[in-house]
Amino acid sequence: MSAALVAAAVTPPLILASSSPRRADLLARLGVTPARIAAPDIDESPLPAEPPRRYVERIARAKALAVERAPGEIVLAGDTTIALGRRILGKAEDAASVGTMLGLLSGRRHHCLSAVCVIAADGTLRSRLSDTIVAFKPLSAAEIAGYVASGEGLGKAGGYAIQGRAEAFVRFLSGSHSGVVGLPLFETRALLLASGLALG
Template identity: 65%
Template structure:
């Protein structure tokens, strides 16, 4: 984390995820305020995972009230096995169900970010990242489920936590899999007028 984290009073983080706030701090940015967007996250019929992630990022940004001069930032992380979206695991049993499907296989993590500039212009990016779990034993799956870490996480796991020890391959951005593609986020914030060093 940088020595200096600069507060941007005009930046609004449209997210209830503490991970996104922490990720912004890694590039020296602290939002002036945080607001939780309230949207329907149901996928549309036949909606592709990349389109779903990009749509939700924009909808989250639009769902937050924006004051004069404010810039709104929102993100969405979607885990997909082929074209099937693995939503946020509701309980330990669903964490186990997801991990059994992901065991020994590659899957895609789509991480989208959307920024609404002070002038109302919307910019967005969506990144594609590939992750592979090692072949998981029943004991490993049971232990991860018991930890409670995967509940409420897309795909039923958190790469920034215990799951890191079960993942043997990643292609793309680690921060994107955690919850926010920092390279793209920094570029979009600069395009929106924030002078990030």
């Protein structure tokens, strides 16, 4: 049996605890295809006065723990939120919230916090946080209205998708582009390797 086949035989199956197609696409960049996808059902409401960093790390862990895991399986979960100071800008639920969030982000820097949590085959839980600084150019009312009308920001943290039309609003970015999309690949790869998943 070749070394590649031996590695494949001993590599634990991976469960992606997310229904986000963006996270599955990003995982594919690491050469990883989940054995199955399981969407966790948890309450993602922030706790009173909860800091954004603590919030996103807590939610990522809660998602990983909410998924049923068979012995020997690895679970990967992630969560991404936008922090404007201590204010958490979660997923935009409607067009009005997209417009409101873009207005808040216009001409300002914000932090995109993306947490990753992995439960190894032996049950060990590991997590890491990616903090990316993003600065938007000042947005005109017409630019905000046009983006809202596109529908692209619905369901996205902070009301925008950097992998789409909103990337043209970004005048500065320091950190992980993939983290802003929804899964920081550097941190994810390190966690998967530490949890026993064989990667190329």
